[in-house]
Amino acid sequence: MSAPLPSPLPSRLSFHKYQGLGNDFILVDNRQQPQPCLTPEQAIALCDRRFGIGADGVIFLLPGQAGADFSMRLFNSDGSEPEMCGNGIRCLAQFLHRLGIPGREGAYQIHTLAGRIVPQLRADGQVTVDMGIPRLLAGQIPTTLAEAEQKVIQKPLSVAGREWQVTGVSMGNPHCVTFLGAGESLEDLDLPVVGPQFEHHPAFPERTNTEFVQVLSPTCLRMRVWERGAGATLACGTGACAVLVAAVLEGRAEPEATVELPGGNLEIRWDPSTQHVFMTGPALHVFSGTVAE
Ligand SMILES: N[C@@H](CCC[C@H](N)C(=O)O)C(=O)O
Numbered sequence: 155m156s157a158p159l160p161s162p163l164p165s166r167l168s169f170h171k172y173q174g175l176g177n178d179f180i181l182v183d184n185r186q187q188p189q190p191c192l193t194p195e196q197a198i199a200l201c202d203r204r205f206g207i208g209a210d211g212v213i214f215l216l217p218g219q220a221g222a223d224f225s226m227r228l229f230n231s232d233g234s235e236p237e238m239c240g241n242g243i244r245c246l247a248q249f250l251h252r253l254g255i256p257g258r259e260g261a262y263q264i265h266t267l268a269g270r271i272v273p274q275l276r277a278d279g280q281v282t283v284d285m286g287i288p289r290l291l292a293g294q295i296p297t298t299l300a301e302a303e304q305k306v307i308q309k310p311l312s313v314a315g316r317e318w319q320v321t322g323v324s325m326g327n328p329h330c331v332t333f334l335g336a337g338e339s340l341e342d343l344d345l346p347v348v349g350p351q352f353e354h355h356p357a358f359p360e361r362t363n364t365e366f367v368q369v370l371s372p373t374c375l376r377m378r379v380w381e382r383g384a385g386a387t388l389a390c391g392t393g394a395c396a397v398l399v400a401a402v403l404e405g406r407a408e409p410e411a412t413v414e415l416p417g418g419n420l421e422i423r424w425d426p427s428t429q430h431v432f433m434t435g436p437a438l439h440v441f442s443g444t445v446a447e
Pocket residue numbers: 177230235236237238239240241242327328363381382383384387389390391392393
């Protein structure tokens with residue numbers, strides 16, 4: 155049997171493991187330099203659940219840009235860099251609090267590749283995040299399922315031998331949302347088969363996250379997710395926001411609803427006056443450590 159490949163694990167790296175509804179991340183205090191201290195290859199190695207620490211991604215706490223208090227960047231477990239991470243930014247807010255950085259009335263101004271995002275710690279220990287305004291035009295998602303200046307609502311998409319109706323939403327990162335038909339169940343979905351075919355579909359030039367949704371009521375949505383660059387995860391915060399937005403656009407839900415994910419629930423609100431989406435949910439520190447020599 156051949157010896158395992160040499161690991162690019164960054165020896166002696168201090169890290170902090172957090173999770174939001176089981177969507178788990180390795181957080182690195184990277185405030186000493188403007189660029190991430192790790193390469194995508196090192197992030198892949200750290201995320202490996204056998205040879206590394208194990209996580210859905212690596213999140214970097216960086217110095218602020220554009221007037222923000224701090225910046226956040228992250229690598230998915232496949233080494234790709236997404237624009238934003240909803241569960242992850244709740245974890246980042248808890249990390250800042252644990253570092254003894256109070257924020258303004260518990261709120262932190264965070265610069266991300268999706269723009270300014272504002273998580274706020276709540277007295278009950280949960281975190282509410284102003285996720286900004288969803289992008290709904292095909293050119294913003296991006297997708298070729300419609301003309302660039304058109305919305306993508308209930309468009310047909312052939313995947314895995316069947317036609318799905320999909321709605322596209324960007325929360326800074328791309329999301330393809332599809333609602334199950336009567337008699338279909340989330341448990342019957344073969345995510346490892348259909349997920350990658352959605353993720354890599356040519357209609358999504360930057361790949362996509364895909365959410366499969368069952369409407370329990372206009373104020374309760376149940377979902378599973380296949381994430382771009384991470385696969386099937388227990389929760390996706392930007393995905394839950396995209397699901398609420400898509401459900402409202404399709405006339406299936408109220409602007410405020412509970413989104414049930416395999417890892418737990420998120421409360422999502424799409425404010426009609428400001429068009430901002432707000433997400434509320436938990437984020438917990440699991441352990442801290444240092445990578446071996
Ligand atoms: N799980 C995250 C999303 C992380 C990024 C996503 N995989 C992408 O590539 O867009 C969340 O909670 O939003």
